[in-house]
Amino acid sequence: MTLINQLSSQDEIVGFYLLKELEIKQTNSTPPKDYFDIMLCDSSGQISAKYWDASATDKETFFPMGLVKIQGVAHTYRERLQVKITKIRPATEADGVSLTDFVRSAPIRPIDLIHTIQGAIASISDEEIAAIVSFCVDKVEEKLMHYPAAKMHHHDYFAGLAYHMVRMLEIGDFLCKQRPFLNSDFLKAGIILHDIAKPEEMVAQLGIVSEYSVKGKLVGHISMASNWITEAAIRLGYDLDSHKVLGLQHLVLSHHNLGEWGSPVQPQTAEAVALHHIDSLDAKMQMVEDALATTPVTEEWTPFIRGLENKAIYRLKV
Amino acid sequence: MTLINQLSSQDEIVGFYLLKELEIKQTNSTPPKDYFDIMLCDSSGQISAKYWDASATDKETFFPMGLVKIQGVAHTYRERLQVKITKIRPATEADGVSLTDFVRSAPIRPIDLIHTIQGAIASISDEEIAAIVSFCVDKVEEKLMHYPAAKMHHHDYFAGLAYHMVRMLEIGDFLCKQRPFLNSDFLKAGIILHDIAKPEEMVAQLGIVSEYSVKGKLVGHISMASNWITEAAIRLGYDLDSHKVLGLQHLVLSHHNLGEWGSPVQPQTAEAVALHHIDSLDAKMQMVEDALATTPVTEEWTPFIRGLENKAIYRLKV
Amino acid sequence: MTLINQLSSQDEIVGFYLLKELEIKQTNSTPPKDYFDIMLCDSSGQISAKYWDASATDKETFFPMGLVKIQGVAHTYRERLQVKITKIRPATEADGVSLTDFVRSAPIRPIDLIHTIQGAIASISDEEIAAIVSFCVDKVEEKLMHYPAAKMHHHDYFAGLAYHMVRMLEIGDFLCKQRPFLNSDFLKAGIILHDIAKPEEMVAQLGIVSEYSVKGKLVGHISMASNWITEAAIRLGYDLDSHKVLGLQHLVLSHHNLGEWGSPVQPQTAEAVALHHIDSLDAKMQMVEDALATTPVTEEWTPFIRGLENKAIYRLKV
Amino acid sequence: MTLINQLSSQDEIVGFYLLKELEIKQTNSTPPKDYFDIMLCDSSGQISAKYWDASATDKETFFPMGLVKIQGVAHTYRERLQVKITKIRPATEADGVSLTDFVRSAPIRPIDLIHTIQGAIASISDEEIAAIVSFCVDKVEEKLMHYPAAKMHHHDYFAGLAYHMVRMLEIGDFLCKQRPFLNSDFLKAGIILHDIAKPEEMVAQLGIVSEYSVKGKLVGHISMASNWITEAAIRLGYDLDSHKVLGLQHLVLSHHNLGEWGSPVQPQTAEAVALHHIDSLDAKMQMVEDALATTPVTEEWTPFIRGLENKAIYRLKV
Amino acid sequence: MTLINQLSSQDEIVGFYLLKELEIKQTNSTPPKDYFDIMLCDSSGQISAKYWDASATDKETFFPMGLVKIQGVAHTYRERLQVKITKIRPATEADGVSLTDFVRSAPIRPIDLIHTIQGAIASISDEEIAAIVSFCVDKVEEKLMHYPAAKMHHHDYFAGLAYHMVRMLEIGDFLCKQRPFLNSDFLKAGIILHDIAKPEEMVAQLGIVSEYSVKGKLVGHISMASNWITEAAIRLGYDLDSHKVLGLQHLVLSHHNLGEWGSPVQPQTAEAVALHHIDSLDAKMQMVEDALATTPVTEEWTPFIRGLENKAIYRLKV
C-alpha cells in the first residue's frame, strides 16, 4: 500500500484510503456522465482523485468519510499529482482497517496528551484557578481527544489541539524556570484555556474541520472562553471581580496580541505577553515541521505556508 | 459671570468655576516657588489657568473637583487662551452654587433619559431579551444617571452615555419603520447593551472621565458586556446556547465593526450591521454638533476633531 | 415557471428567462463542438447555464439581453447550481412577456421615485441651490428612470440609483428633524447630487452594468459631478466662488470620506459628515436586505457580501 | 551681516532680518513681563529668537513680515540654536534693504521662469490644449511670480512653484526625446496644470505659506484645477466631452497617483504615468538639494526630511 | 507568418513559433487521451495553444524551448484567444530559423548595450569605484548579454536588464547636468550595480525567467550585490570601511526605497535618492511602452498592469 506523500506520476496505486471529500459531478461530454470528484487521504497526506464511471449503485454506495479500497494510477493534471481510480469498493470489517489509521494524527496518543494536561492542572497551586481551568476543560474533554487546533493553519489533524497544548506546556515550564518572576499558575492556565473553546467554534470529525459553527462565527472562540470563565466562577461561587478571574479572562482575550488578529485587548500582564509568544513559537515551528514531514524527501522546497508569510521552507544540504 | 467659551484675550474674568484639574508645581526661578496649574471648567467648556502665588494654606485649601470663585485675566500663551488667576477662594454654601451647574451635560435631564430607556425595554416584546437587558441595565443604573459615553471622543459629559442611547433609540425606531424586516427587539436591545459596561470600564465623576479602570484595560467594555449577558442568562435560568443569548452577545461583540477597532467578530446579523451604523452616525453627528456649539460663533472653523479623520468643521455662510 | 432563487438540484425548469450573458465556446472533445455558456436571469436572481449543441442557426438566433423560453434541468457543478438547457427558443410577441419583468428592480416604480426626487428639489428653499441640483438632474433624468447605483456592491438593479436617493432623502428628513442645526437644503442637495454622475460613469442596460465608461475610468463620478456643478453655475450665471457652489462641491467630493475610497477631500461641513454616514447606512442596510431576500429561505446564511467586510449574514431563529 | 545658516553658538549677530513670525507672550515670572517670540529669517534660512523686554511702544512698532535691524547673540536652547535679541529697530528706507532680499527664492528670476512657461505653452502644437492651459495660467499668473509650491515639503520659497514647473518641463523634454511615443502636448500641459490651482489653495506672501484657504481645504487644488479646465472649455466653446478635455482632466486628477495621496483616479494614460513620476523625481531631488544647501557645511547630516521617509541626507566624503 | 499580437478569433495560423512551455495532459474523456498544453511565443507576444492528439512519437519529439512549425486556428476560450494546433513539426536547420528570432528582445543589440555600459564604467573618474563596478559586472557579463530585468513586471525579455541599465544611464546623465551637485561617479555606479546580481537571483533562458534560484530566494539580489562589493574590495585590496565602499553598498541596499519593497535601509545620500527615482521612472515608463506596443492597435485599453496599481493604460484619440 503506497503512502500518499510517496506517490510519483505514473505510479500504480492499490490499497485502502479514506474518502475525505466526495462529490458527484457530470462530464461535459454528450450525453454527460456522472463521475466522482474525490479527495483521498491517509495518515501521510491527501490527494485529488477522479472515478469516471460512477454507476447508479456506486452513487448509493460511496459517501464522504467512508473507507475504501481502490486501484488506480497517479498522473499529473494542471501541474499537480492526481489519481485516476479504476476500481473502488468499500472496506469491510474483514479488511481489518480502521478509520483512525487513515487520518493524520498527533505523534502522541490522545489519552497521554489528556493525561499530561490533567497533570498540569493538578500542578496549579492556586485552587480557584485550577478549578476554573478544570470546569472549562470538562466542557470539551471528550472532544479534546480528537479535535485539531485549526482548520488549516497549524496542528490541523487528529488531537492536534491537545498536542499543541502539551507542547506549549513544555515551553511554559522551561520559561518559568528561565524567568522565575513569571507566575506559573497563570501561565499554565492560560496555555490550557487559550484555545479551549475551539472545539465549539469548529465542526470537526477525525481531526478534519468541515466548517465553523454558528456560535463560532457569531461569538468566536476567544469570547466563548471568556464567557466560560464567567460561567465557571458563577457555578463555583467565586468572586467575579477577583484578580484571578480577571487575570484568566485577560490571558484568553489577549492571546492573539492584536485587534486585527482577533484580540479585543492587548497583552498587559507578564504571563499574557509570554502566552502570546509561546503560542506563536509553537504554532510556527509545527507548521515548519509538518510541512517538511509531508513533503516528499526528494523535494527541496515545501509548498507555500500561509502562516509563514506565505513562504516555502527550503531544505539546506549540509 | 463669563462663560468660558465666550472669553477673548485680555478679558477680565470673575465668577464661579470648577477646578477640573489642579496640580502643584514649582517655578524655575531661584528660589523656586509653588504655583497651581489648573484646568477650570464650566458648563460651556474648559480652559487652562495658573495661580502663581500658592501659599501653604492654599495648598491645604484647594483640590481637584472643588468649586471656587476666582478673579483673573485671560491672555494668550503658546497660541492658546489661558487664565492668570489673581484671586481665588472656595465656594461656600452661602454662594448657592452647585457642582452640577459647572459641568457640561446632555441637553435632556438624566431622569428623563432613564425613563425613555426603561420605556424602550418595556416595549421589547420578547420576555427573555427584555429580562437580560434589564439585568444588565440594573448593574449600572445609578451610574447611567451621570456617566459620559467616552473619555474624549464623543458625548464626553454628564449623562452623555444615556443621551447617546436615547438618540440611537430614536434612529433605531425610524429605521425599523423604514425597513420592517429588521427585528426591533434585537435592535433596541443592542442599542441599550452595546456600551452598557462603559461605566465599569472608565472611572468618572460629574461626567468627566479621569482614567480607565483596571478591568476596563484588561477586559474592555465589549467583553465585559458579553460576560454580563452570560451572567444574566445563568441567573435568570435561560439557555446559554439559545439564539437569543447568541444574538445579544453578537450585537455587543461586533458593534465596533472591525478587529482593529476592538470587535473580536464582525457584524453578521441584520441588526448587528444596523447597530454599528446607527452608533457611528449618532457619535459622529454629536461630535459635529458639540464642536460647533462649543466653538465661539466668531470662529469659522472648529478645532480639529480626532474622531472625524482629525478634520475641523467649517461654518458655511449661506 | 420556476423563479431562479427557488431552484434546487435536479429540478426540472421550464419557462421564460433573460439571456443576461451569452458566449459561444468550444468543448475540448475531438472534434470540438460549439456550445453556449449562458447567464440566465429573472427578477429573483441569476444562474449559470450551458446549452451543449449549438447549431449554426442557433448561433444566428440567440444574443445577450434576449428573452428566451427554455427547458432544462438544474444540477450541481463545482459546488454551485447550474442549468443544463435541453430546449431553447426566442420569446415572441405572442408570448406576451416583457424584458423588464425579467430583471431585478427597485420595489417602487421609477416614475414615483423621480416624482419624489423632484419633490425634494422643489422643497429646497434656496433658489440657487435648487437650480444647480435641477441642472445636474436634467443631465441624466432619462437614465435615472432605470440606472442601478453600482455594478455589484449595492442597489445593483433597475432604478436602483433613484431608489437609493429616495431612501436617503427619508433618512435625511428624519435627521434634520432630530438635529435642527443641520441645513436641510444642503443635505437634500448633497443626497441628490452625490452619485448623480454615476449614469455617465457606467454603461448599463435594464439595471445591469456591463462596464465602466472611458470617462468613468479617467475622471470618475465624483469629479464629474464636481465639474457639473461648475458648469451649472456658469450656465446659470452664478458666482463660482460663492459658499453655495463651494458647499455643494464639497458635499460631492467628500462623500466617500477617505482618499483610499476615492474622495480627494474629507468631510468638513456638518452636512458633509451627515451625507457620508447616511450614504453608508443606506447602502449597507440595502446589501443586507437584498442578500436576505435573494437567498432561499431554507439557507441559514447568505453568500459572502464584499461590502460588509466580506461576511455572510445569518438568520437568527427567534 | 551673518547669514542665518552660518551661525554657531555664542556668535554675535548684527544685521537686517525679516520677522517671519512675531508673537507677544508673557514670562512666568512675578509679575509676568511681555516678550516677543520671534522667527527671524533671511535668504539662507530661519531661526527662533527672543526679545525679552518688549515695551508698550515696541508692541506698537513690530509686526510679522516686517524688516528689522537687530543685535543679539546666538546660544543653544533645548539642543537647537536660538537668538537672544538685545537691540531691535525697524528698517527704514534709508537702510536700502528690500523685503525680497530676506526670503529664500528660486535660483532663477521669476520673470524668466514665467517666460519659460509661456514659451512651453507656445510650443504646444494643439490649439485647444494650448488655449485651455493659457486660460488656467492667466487665472494665477500674477501669483505665479512669487508663490511657493508647498507649505513645507518642497520648493517652499519665493517663486518655488514656477521653478518646479520649469524644472519639470526640462525633464519632460528629455523624456519625450528618449521615448517618442509620448504625446509632448499632453505632457507639457500636464506639467503646467498639475499644481496650477495651488495659489488659490494656499495663502502666501513672499513665498511663505501662512495657511490653506477655505476653498483649498474644502475642494483642494486637484479638483479646483479640474473645475478650471471645465470652465476654460465652456468659456472657449470647446466640447466638454472631447478627449482633449478628458485627457487634461485626467492628468490633473491622477497626478498624486494614489487615493491616499489625494488623487481620486489613478494614472491611466502614458502621459499621466510620466507626469506623476516626473513630479516625484523633481520634488524629491529639490528636497535633497535644498536640505544640503541650507545645512551648514560643517554638518555631516541634514535635518530629517519628512518627504524622504523622514530620513536625513548624509554627505559622503569622497 | 502571423505575429501573435496580430491574431484575431478564427484566423488561420501557419508558421514558426517557440514552445515556451509544453506540458503533457490528459483529456477527461473515456478513455482519457494525451494532449499538449502549450504556450507559443514569438517576438511580438505569447498565446496559449492546445494540440489534442499527441501520439507516443510526439511525446518524444517536442519539448519546452523548442522551435516548431505549426498549422492551426485561433478561437476564443474563456474570453481569451487560444490556438488549436492541427499540425506540428520541429523546425530543422533547413528552415533557417533561429531561436533568438522568436523571443521578445530589447530594441538595441546586446553587444551595443554592453558597449554603452562599459563606456559608462570607463567614464567614472574615481579609480576605485570604477574597479569595483568592473569586478561586479565581470561576474555576470556573459549573462548581461541576454538576461531580462525581471520575471514579469518590467523589461521581461531578452537583454532587458542591460537595456534598463542603458536607459537609466541616459536619465542619470541628464539629471547630473540639470543638478550639478550630484556625484556622477556614484550615480553611474549605482545604476550599473543596483540590479547587477539579478542574473544570479533568477534562472532565465532567452530572456525568459523560469524560476528564482535558491540563493535568489534565501539572500536576494540586493544583499548579493552588497556582498559582491565586499568581495570586490577584499580582492582588490581596498579599505572595507572607506566612504567609497560604504556609498556603493548604500546605493544598492536602498534602491527599493522601503523595507516592504525589499530595501533594508532607506536612501540617505543624494545619489541614492536619485537612483531610486530614476529606477522607478524608467521601469514604469517601460511598462507603459511595452503594454501599448504588445496590445493590438484596435484595442483602446491595454491589459491591467500589476506594476501600475493594476490599472490598464488607455489610448487617447487626439
Add this chain to the structure above:
Amino acid sequence: MTLINQLSSQDEIVGFYLLKELEIKQTNSTPPKDYFDIMLCDSSGQISAKYWDASATDKETFFPMGLVKIQGVAHTYRERLQVKITKIRPATEADGVSLTDFVRSAPIRPIDLIHTIQGAIASISDEEIAAIVSFCVDKVEEKLMHYPAAKMHHHDYFAGLAYHMVRMLEIGDFLCKQRPFLNSDFLKAGIILHDIAKPEEMVAQLGIVSEYSVKGKLVGHISMASNWITEAAIRLGYDLDSHKVLGLQHLVLSHHNLGEWGSPVQPQTAEAVALHHIDSLDAKMQMVEDALATTPVTEEWTPFIRGLENKAIYRLKV
C-alpha cells in the same frame, strides 16, 4: 544613598550618581542665568535633574559621563519626578566609587557571558560554521563585554547584547531538544550572529547608546553581518556558494521576519523561523521583566512599553 527607582516626591537625596547627560542652558529670567540640565543615573534607573546656579568654574568641572556626589531634593514637575540639585562635586579616587557601579548591567558578569558564548561556538560540530562564527565574534569581542542590544527597546544596558545572546542560546538548546529535526549548529550560529554587527551599528559607552554610526545608518547591522560572513568565507578560504555560507547569511538577513522590520528576505529555513521567534520571545520577555524591575513596587502599572504595542504591564495581585 538612595537608589533612583526608590525615590518619592520630597525625598532628600545624597550620594554618588553618574551624569549620563549634561547640557548648559539659560533661564529665561532677566538677565538669563546658566544652569545644568542633567540626566542622573545609577544601576537602578535614571532621573532628570536641574542645577540652577552653574558658576563659570562649574562649567569647566562637570561633563557628561562623569561621576559626581550630589545633594538635592526630589519633586514633581509636569507629572514626573525630578531632582533639584543643591550641592554637587566630582567624585574623587578617595571616594572609592567606580563608573561601572552606576549603570544598569546584565545580571551576569560579562566575562561569564562571553565564556558561555565561546562554549556554544565550541559545541558547533561543523568546523566551517564554527570558524565563520568565530571570525565574526572576534571582530567585536571587546565590545561584546559591554555593549547593549539596543538604544532603547530591550536589553539597553551594560553587556545587554551578550546577555540577550546567552538567554537565546538557552531557549535554542531547549527547542532543539523538543524538536530534534532542527539543526543545532545553524541555530546556535544564527543566535550568535544575528545581532553581531550591532556594536558597529551603534556608538555606546558603558552600555548607553549615544547615537547610530554612519555605517549603521547607511548599511545597517543586518547587511553588515551578511558582509562579514562573506569576508569570513573569503579570508578562511571557504566556498562562497556553499549551503553553509548561504544558510548563515539567510539566518542573519531574515531574522527581523518582515521587510518593514528591516529584513530584505523572509525566513525560509526551519532554523530561520526558529531564530526569529526565539529572538522575539526573549526580547519581549526581557522588556516585561525590566519594566517590572525598574518600576517602584508601589506602582500597579509600569510605564508604556513601545515594543509591546505601547502598552503598560499590570501587576495582578494574586
